Amino acid sequence: MSDVLTQLNGAVFIAPDGPGTAWYYLGDCAYADDLSLPKSASTPIFCYSARTGKFVKRGSSMEAPDNGTITVSSLLERTANKLEQLRCSPTLYIAQTACGIKSDLKNADRVWPLVHADIESMSYSNLAHYSDDGASEVSVDFAFDPDVQMMVLLDITRLTTADTDSVNDVDAVSLAVCAGAGCGDPVSPGEIAWTASDSAAGPAVGTPQITENYGALWTDAVANPFAAGMSIMSSAIVDVSPTVRRIIVGMEAPAGAQGMIAYSDDEGATWSTVNIGGAAAGHGSANYNTIFALDYYHVWLASAAGYIYFSEDGGASWTAQESGSIHVGDYNSIDFYDENYGVAVGAADIIAVTQDGGSTWTAATVTGGGGDMLTCNISDDDVIWIGDDDGKLWRSDDFGDSWAQVTSFVGSGVGDVRHVEFVNPVTGFLVTNSAAPLGTIHRTKDGGYTWEALTTPTNSGLNGGSFWDANNGYVVGEANSGTGVILKVAPKT
Numbered sequence: 001m002s003d004v005l006t007q008l009n010g011a012v013f014i015a016p017d018g019p020g021t022a023w024y025y026l027g028d029c030a031y032a033d034d035l036s037l038p039k040s041a042s043t044p045i046f047c048y049s050a051r052t053g054k055f056v057k058r059g060s061s062m063e064a065p066d067n068g069t070i071t072v073s074s075l076l077e078r079t080a081n082k083l084e085q086l087r088c089s090p091t092l093y094i095a096q097t098a099c100g101i102k103s104d105l106k107n108a109d110r111v112w113p114l115v116h117a118d119i120e121s122m123s124y125s126n127l128a129h130y131s132d133d134g135a136s137e138v139s140v141d142f143a144f145d146p147d148v149q150m151m152v153l154l155d156i157t158r159l160t161t162a163d164t165d166s167v168n169d170v171d172a173v174s175l176a177v178c179a180g181a182g183c184g185d186p187v188s189p190g191e192i193a194w195t196a197s198d199s200a201a202g203p204a205v206g207t208p209q210i211t212e213n214y215g216a217l218w219t220d221a222v223a224n225p226f227a228a229g230m231s232i233m234s235s236a237i238v239d240v241s242p243t244v245r246r247i248i249v250g251m252e253a254p255a256g257a258q259g260m261i262a263y264s265d266d267e268g269a270t271w272s273t274v275n276i277g278g279a280a281a282g283h284g285s286a287n288y289n290t291i292f293a294l295d296y297y298h299v300w301l302a303s304a305a306g307y308i309y310f311s312e313d314g315g316a317s318w319t320a321q322e323s324g325s326i327h328v329g330d331y332n333s334i335d336f337y338d339e340n341y342g343v344a345v346g347a348a349d350i351i352a353v354t355q356d357g358g359s360t361w362t363a364a365t366v367t368g369g370g371g372d373m374l375t376c377n378i379s380d381d382d383v384i385w386i387g388d389d390d391g392k393l394w395r396s397d398d399f400g401d402s403w404a405q406v407t408s409f410v411g412s413g414v415g416d417v418r419h420v421e422f423v424n425p426v427t428g429f430l431v432t433n434s435a436a437p438l439g440t441i442h443r444t445k446d447g448g449y450t451w452e453a454l455t456t457p458t459n460s461g462l463n464g465g466s467f468w469d470a471n472n473g474y475v476v477g478e479a480n481s482g483t484g485v486i487l488k489v490a491p492k493t
Helices: none
Strands: 010-015 030-032 042-049 054-062 068-075 091-096 110-114 118-125 137-144 154-158 167-172 177-179 185-187 193-197 209-211 232-241 244-251 260-264 272-275 291-295 298-302 307-311 319-323 331-336 342-346 350-354 373-380 383-388 393-396 404-406 416-422 428-433 441-444 452-454 462-469 472-480 483-491
Touching: 010 030, 068 091, 167 472, 167 483, 193 244, 193 483, 232 291, 244 291, 291 331, 298 331, 298 342, 307 331, 342 373, 342 383, 350 373, 383 416, 428 462, 428 472, 462 483
Parallel strands: 167 232, 167 462, 331 373, 373 416, 416 462
Antiparallel strands: 010 091, 030 068, 042 054, 068 137, 091 110, 118 137, 154 483, 167 193, 177 185, 193 209, 193 232, 232 244, 244 260, 260 272, 291 298, 298 307, 307 319, 331 342, 342 350, 373 383, 383 393, 393 404, 416 428, 428 441, 441 452, 462 472, 472 483
């Protein structure tokens, strides 16, 4: 790696204060030794096959690997060196680029983010002199979390779908799991995904679509979960058992009507419907991104009139957690980091946060917002992201106590920020739906400090997305050229 990084097509960056903060280009005189990523120890998983009467290997359980290691060295100049100034655990970015500006992560062909790298040791060499064959330099040994996802250049393609209506939401299997009889065949991230679609006027029905081959083919569910004219706004996938996967969809309630969700355990062949919120008009209705499922036992729905509902049985039954005591406006999005930390946002600057799984909620306030909050995401311990209908992106580093507007993405302040999603502390995507410019996908490689606009093969506004790692995901949007828009984000070949 050092041979690459000392040439014009490589660079080392350091963010002393961690992801999402200012980073510094260490310059051509900095280089990195080989990156060491230890492998995890694995234990095979065997399942009994009734067909063969034998045990068959179906996967493996992985133990946490040791920390990765790398050494970064830099020539000592008369000015203070950034490596010498380190006191806490910084974030390192190891970048390679074939062209463009090497001092900008947005143009990098490949980026290794080493988050919260711990300083193991610091050493100096050739302090007493400086010559061509013995330059003074400082070297720092780092150890970092081995869960690192390399970011690469992306391709975005439009997938074929027969759905003529706008697509509002998509949810993809994000973890490798088993399915089918017995343990069944493993299902890879992104292999299976569901969409939620509008219903056109009249007898048309909002129909979920499924792919089981990484988006190559999308097919309608066998049955429709709701009546004619009902649009599906949000969806989620949970595992009921190793052999059963449940799709949960939420309906946009017509004016004066009660909201409803539906779920299917047989890939849309049959549906069970659940009325939510008694007879209250609008309660239980779904907007974009308003269903969030951590797992079968932790499912939330953010609804109209300031209501938030919780299910601990995969959507079969629901209880109200927040009943309009904070705000009375409609919620538009909800997200949880784990079973405790969550956030919900909605109309007229509604922001509600919880640190106990929704048992209690407290209000948070953004100064300078003034619009409707459309999407939310928790990227790291205390970091919350919110997008609004004025094209603004907001960030909180203290779980809602204070907020700052992020203006580093192209198109900031224009249109709707309809979906924001971080797959790890440094890699995130946001989706816009606007009149000018039309919908765009943006990606950050440095925790939201900078954003790059990705070229898409559509001129349609975008509504939602589902990403399972730093380089792969689906994005959906408004109908264009006679069909709904489903895009696939994947590494450039």
